[in-house]
Amino acid sequence: MSLALKNIVKSFGATAVLKGVDLEVGKGELVALLGPSGSGKTTLLKIIAGLEWPDSGMLEVDGENWFDLPARRRQTGFVFQHYALFPHMSVRENIAFGLRVRPRGLRPARAKIQARVGELLKFLQIPHLADRYPGQLSGGQRQRVALGRALAINPKLLLLDEPFGALDAAIRRDLRRWLRQVHEATGSTTVFVTHDQEEAFELADRVVVMSEGRIEQIGPADVIADRPATPFVARFMGATVSLRVRLAGGRAVEEDLDLSALPPSDLPDGPADLVIRPEDIRLQRAERSAWNIRARSSNGPRVHFALQHRDGTEAEAELARRDADPTLVEGQRVRVQILAGAVFAQPAAKASAPTHSSKLKETIQ
Numbered sequence: 001m002s003l004a005l006k007n008i009v010k011s012f013g014a015t016a017v018l019k020g021v022d023l024e025v026g027k028g029e030l031v032a033l034l035g036p037s038g039s040g041k042t043t044l045l046k047i048i049a050g051l052e053w054p055d056s057g058m059l060e061v062d063g064e065n066w067f068d069l070p071a072r073r074r075q076t077g078f079v080f081q082h083y084a085l086f087p088h089m090s091v092r093e094n095i096a097f098g099l100r101v102r103p104r105g106l107r108p109a110r111a112k113i114q115a116r117v118g119e120l121l122k123f124l125q126i127p128h129l130a131d132r133y134p135g136q137l138s139g140g141q142r143q144r145v146a147l148g149r150a151l152a153i154n155p156k157l158l159l160l161d162e163p164f165g166a167l168d169a170a171i172r173r174d175l176r177r178w179l180r181q182v183h184e185a186t187g188s189t190t191v192f193v194t195h196d197q198e199e200a201f202e203l204a205d206r207v208v209v210m211s212e213g214r215i216e217q218i219g220p221a222d223v224i225a226d227r228p229a230t231p232f233v234a235r236f237m238g239a240t241v242s243l244r245v246r247l248a249g250g251r252a253v254e255e256d257l258d259l260s261a262l263p264p265s266d267l268p269d270g271p272a273d274l275v276i277r278p279e280d281i282r283l284q285r286a287e288r289s290a291w292n293i294r295a296r297s298s299n300g301p302r303v304h305f306a307l308q309h310r311d312g313t314e315a316e317a318e319l320a321r322r323d324a325d326p327t328l329v330e331g332q333r334v335r336v337q338i339l340a341g342a343v344f345a346q347p348a349a350k351a352s353a354p355t356h357s358s359k360l361k362e363t364i365q
């Protein structure tokens, strides 16, 4: 099935949590909702599941208005991080639960339920755990059972909220691969929530980046990483350095920065923000430069430089230890070369803010 959310608005009291969300998910697609804590991901997922209601907006599934359907009729399977397994039920009973509580008329016969559970145990590679209780399982095994419980009803739509959130990194990686295989085998349309970029990028066909109740960008992982649509997405992807530059004839220019490696931009001339990953900055000793190294520190394989311009502007660079010139020490003046970065026109209100070289000019005058 495919789903379309249209202009979803939701507030809790005075707090606007979703501010007009539009999203389409295609049949069989695996989509990740990615964003910082509080951006509205879980609320959006709950609205799709029928566990929360929006103030306004539409949810169409295969063209049908789902806001007319109560949660139990929506045939969605969900795994929420805090939606624990029933501790007094065995694995087999937990997986059967969703089928046993289906409304009369939709509930399969007992033998059918047993057969479906047997099938799922095999599919999830956990038949040996069938008679254990949740308390006798590892975290990873519990998540497999939780997914089994969600899949039992043959959901039209699978909704997962931080499904591997509480597990350690190695188990998360294994489960991710496994979930991708499960998704490919079932073909179910899946929406999952995560704040872990790696998880979103490895698993999803498309990633939806959310911030403060809005969608900032929707796209495949490589497009989000290489062509962030907004400064927020660029920063969220690790571009933590933001510098004011000027655009002139499609090129970013700034007196004290070497920007020659940046591709041309099609933005109009004028002030702009250049958003850069610290690892895309190269430094070279240059005694007359306006930039100097304020601090150098290291975290094992990486060396981190805190940089400061004469006008007070700050930036940071990070290099692999083997690439870091040992003479680049605190107090050293350096030429700053930007190898890659995303350029954004400044919003009109901010357009009059000085670039660091114009601030510098004001200081000199």
Ligand SMILES: Nc1ncnc2c1ncn2[C@@H]1O[C@H](COP(=O)(O)OP(=O)(O)OP(=O)(O)O)[C@@H](O)[C@H]1O
Binding pocket: 012, 015, 017, 035, 036, 037, 038, 039, 040, 041, 042, 043, 044, 195
């Ligand atoms: N039932 C509720 N009552 C009041 N406020 C709520 C409720 N549920 C969520 N919120 C608020 O709505 C905002 C968005 O919450 P939501 O759980 O959707 O964000 P999220 O992006 O999933 O965050 P996280 O990654 O931390 O789970 C938060 O500010 C949260 O405090």
